[in-house]
Amino acid sequence: MPKDIFKSLSQDEITQAICLNDALVLRQIYEDGFPKVRKFVQANHGNEDEAKDIYQEAFLVLWQNVKKGAFIPTNQSAVQGYLYQVAKNKWLDWVRSSRFKRDRKQEDSFFLNQASEPVGESMEDKYEQVEHALSKLGSDCQELLKSFYFLKKSMEEMATTFGWTTQTVKNNKYRCMEKLRKFVLQK
Amino acid sequence: MLKEPVNISLEEYSALEDYLDGNLSGDALSAFENRLKEEALWKEKLSQVMILREGIERVAMKSQLEEFHQGLASKQSQHRFLNTRWIWTAAASLFIVITAGVGFWSGWFDSSSERLFTAYYAKDPGLTSMMSDSEDYEFDRGMIEYKSGEYAKSLEFWKPLLDLSPKNDTLLYFVAMDYLQLESLDEGKLLLEQVILDGNSLFVQDANWYLGLIKIKEHKYQEAIFYLNASDRDEAEGLISKLQEMEE
Incomplete structure (x- = not known):
């Protein structure tokens, strides 16, 4: 991928690319930002695996905040600055927490799932329930839902991919969502 | 949220998703928002669909991040390999052999210019708003x-x-x-x-x-x-x- 990908994108295009889960743009952000966060974590009592976990948590925060409009990236530097700051704050929160101290004593590798804000924490629980329920769905349903909600494919594209009519796509998507909802509610 | 076993019909799903996708406007949007204020059950349905959608997207994103990380790890290991001492020693020997050959100076000259050009050349990002006539x-x-x-x-x-x-x-x-x-x-x-x-x-x-x-x-x-x-x-x-x- 060309290094100047961000130079060719306007502010709106960067935002749109992140919202649409553009793999090229997201990968570049990911690869550019990790070394600096790893260096920070390793310099502050952490290891490579912990750096990866904290970085991925921070990446999700960046992604969600861009989608919500809570953070508007003006360019690649702004994206990297934000990502680094979130990761740094999360790591500092973790290092200050009593859980970190306890885990260090027990040499336990259990890590994270800790958000800085209480609101994020409760949402995280709900997302985990969905994650667990999603793993119980058949592979066709998983593929169908991922294609819609992550890859942002249209009904028409899905109809072509699966060899269905658009009405069948709509019905099957509904059935998959209902199955997923029931699995979550059963928990 | 996701606490009550409410029924959501296919039509209701469509309406809820239209709202979440920002496809409603004008009267349809006002009617939807009024219903949200008046009916707790409608609000609950909206929350359930919203969390499912966000949850699915998030799971897929987490899996994507794992892929990115694996790609990064593989690049790093390649980089580490190239940084090992022996390969640099071998590269240095090879360099000496090559540079002793014919045309060293012209080759060096070309590659210096090329290197500088490549290092400084970046595509112009282009314009967002254009000329003001019919073209x-x-x-x-x-x-x-x-x-x-x-x-x-x-x-x-x-x-x-x-x-x-x-x-x-x-x-x-x-x-x-x-x-x-x-x-x-x-x-x-x-x-x-x-x-x-x-x-x-x-x-x-x-x-x-x-x-x-x-x-x-x-x-x-x-x-x-x-x-x-x-x-x-x-x-x-x-x-x-x-x-x-x-x-x-």
């Missing part, structure tokens, strides 16, 4: 192709416009940018020279920068320095110093 549409189409990296297609839109308006500096400059991207440096050079001759163009300084870079590739360092000096790029100063060192 807007065609120009915009060309700009979309240019930004997408489809330079030959972009030329198909811009060349006829340039034929109609051969002195239009915006067209001269961006057609030149297409040629540069297509590595047709001679064509690009001619157009950039015309932009510079215009004098009043907003693209004069950028044209000077790119013309300077082309001159580096042609090993005409004094000319390159002349053009780079006339550009407004921050990097020009450093680049000029390097060229002066090469000249010595």
Whole structure:
């Protein structure tokens, strides 16, 4: 991928690319930002695996905040600055927490799932329930839902991919969502 | 949220998703929002669908991040491999053998220019808003192709416009940018020279920068320095110093 990908994108295009889960743009952000966060974590009592976990948590925060409009990236530097700051704050929160101290004593590798804000924490629980329920769905349903909600494919594209009519796509998507909802509610 | 086993019909799903996707407006949006205020159950249904959608997207994103990380780890291991001492020793030996061969100096000369050009050349990001006459549409189409990296297609839109308006500096400059991207440096050079001759163009300084870079590739360092000096790029100063060192 060309290094100047961000130079060719306007502010709106960067935002749109992140919202649409553009793999090229997201990968570049990911690869550019990790070394600096790893260096920070390793310099502050952490290891490579912990750096990866904290970085991925921070990446999700960046992604969600861009989608919500809570953070508007003006360019690649702004994206990297934000990502680094979130990761740094999360790591500092973790290092200050009593859980970190306890885990260090027990040499336990259990890590994270800790958000800085209480609101994020409760949402995280709900997302985990969905994650667990999603793993119980058949592979066709998983593929169908991922294609819609992550890859942002249209009904028409899905109809072509699966060899269905658009009405069948709509019905099957509904059935998959209902199955997923029931699995979550059963928990 | 996701606490009550409520029924959601297919039609209700469609309506809830239309709202979440921002597809509602005017009366339909007002009616939906009023219903949210008045019916707790409707609000609950909306929350459930919203969390499911976000949860699915998030799971997929987490899996994508794992893939990114694996790709990064593999790049790093390649990098570490290349950094090992033995390979550098071998590379150094190979270098000595190669450089002892015929044409060392000309080869070095070429690669230095090429390296400098590659190091400093970056594609012009293009414009977001365009000219103000009826040619807007065609120009915009060309700009979309240019930004997408489809330079030959972009030329198909811009060349006829340039034929109609051969002195239009915006067209001269961006057609030149297409040629540069297509590595047709001679064509690009001619157009950039015309932009510079215009004098009043907003693209004069950028044209000077790119013309300077082309001159580096042609090993005409004094000319390159002349053009780079006339550009407004921050990097020009450093680049000029390097060229002066090469000249010595």
